[in-house]
Amino acid sequence: MRYPEALQKLIEMFTKLPGVGPKTAERYAFFLLDQPESTSQEFAVRLKELKAKTLICQICGNISEKSPCPICLDQNRDPKTLCLIADSRELAAIEATRQYNGRYFVLGGLIDTVEGIGPEKLKIRELLKKLDQEKIEEIILAFDPTIEGEATSLYLAKILRERHVRLTRLARGLPAGANLEYADETTISNALKYRNEC
Amino acid sequence: MRYPEALQKLIEMFTKLPGVGPKTAERYAFFLLDQPESTSQEFAVRLKELKAKTLICQICGNISEKSPCPICLDQNRDPKTLCLIADSRELAAIEATRQYNGRYFVLGGLIDTVEGIGPEKLKIRELLKKLDQEKIEEIILAFDPTIEGEATSLYLAKILRERHVRLTRLARGLPAGANLEYADETTISNALKYRNEC
Numbered sequence A, B: 001m002r003y004p005e006a007l008q009k010l011i012e013m014f015t016k017l018p019g020v021g022p023k024t025a026e027r028y029a030f031f032l033l034d035q036p037e038s039t040s041q042e043f044a045v046r047l048k049e050l051k052a053k054t055l056i057c058q059i060c061g062n063i064s065e066k067s068p069c070p071i072c073l074d075q076n077r078d079p080k081t082l083c084l085i086a087d088s089r090e091l092a093a094i095e096a097t098r099q100y101n102g103r104y105f106v107l108g109g110l111i112d113t114v115e116g117i118g119p120e121k122l123k124i125r126e127l128l129k130k131l132d133q134e135k136i137e138e139i140i141l142a143f144d145p146t147i148e149g150e151a152t153s154l155y156l157a158k159i160l161r162e163r164h165v166r167l168t169r170l171a172r173g174l175p176a177g178a179n180l181e182y183a184d185e186t187t188i189s190n191a192l193k194y195r196n197e198c
Helices: A005-015 A022-034 A037-052 A088-095 A124-133 A147-160 A185-193 B005-015 B022-034 B037-052 B088-095 B124-133 B147-160 B185-193
Strands: A078-085 A102-106 A138-141 A166-169 B078-085 B102-106 B138-141 B166-169
Touching (some): A022 A037, A022 B037, A022 B088, A037 B005, A037 B037, A124 A147, A138 A147
Parallel strands (some): B138 B166
């Protein structure tokens, strides 16, 4: 064994994290070794609490301390508008804009044929049940503008077609601060196609 | 707060690691959230044990489970040859070659004037004491071929000059598998300067 067992085992834990190879894992572990013991102890506490103190909101599927989550409980939010997102990180990104006042529904992923994630692995049945029970007027598809996001949008558009619900998606166009000259062709094509009145 | 407290606090712990920004920290935390609880619990145990189950060898300064470490206790290793390294990771890299059969001494860093690390922050006093007490015939300076490594080598060469000890350093030249056409000028200059008889 290259290092003492306790160090080696921690390095192995770090290599389980996404994108962390053995050299990066070593770097993390040696950094903690150089820190006061309180740092690794606090880190341990945070890891222990991660699952114990978080849960999934039974209404929207967001990660939260309580179920229903504060967003689902908020009476000031419009229950007729539902924003579909792939996971909680995207929900947090939309919340950070403070521009959206409806509710959310976390699908739990995107259709990805390469990775073998079909519609049956997403919470589509739960979504349809929700649509049966609640009076939802607009569904915003807030997925990444990627192949997986488009595939999920197309699938949902198909199965939601017969329902009386307005189906929208996040706008395509130039991102803030972009250089037209460096933007890719699809982005510029979309910016042209979806151009707005000034 | 963007996420539930327990999640947010773990993300903050991850951002303390070297080179980890908020997005990478989020990625790590959400990865653990998707794993069974046993993963984050085991991670917590490993962190708790890191400092409790490792210590610094009082003889060579290497990280170890016991002091003296197995290398210092090994009677088959030549006590007259001492390899100076900056830290335990480099010691592990040299050990992995299985080509070195002497002892080690961990300096605890390299002289780095930019970062304000002077010779007084390295274990040079301990090294001199060791040289007074033991019969060491050769000291190998096994530092990175960087400005900091060179500065440390020059400093040590100066203070060790009057002692009757052979002072060597790791060879400079082309790394295994290199392309001459892509090698930098310093590397090629060194390869020429230190050329060997075939």
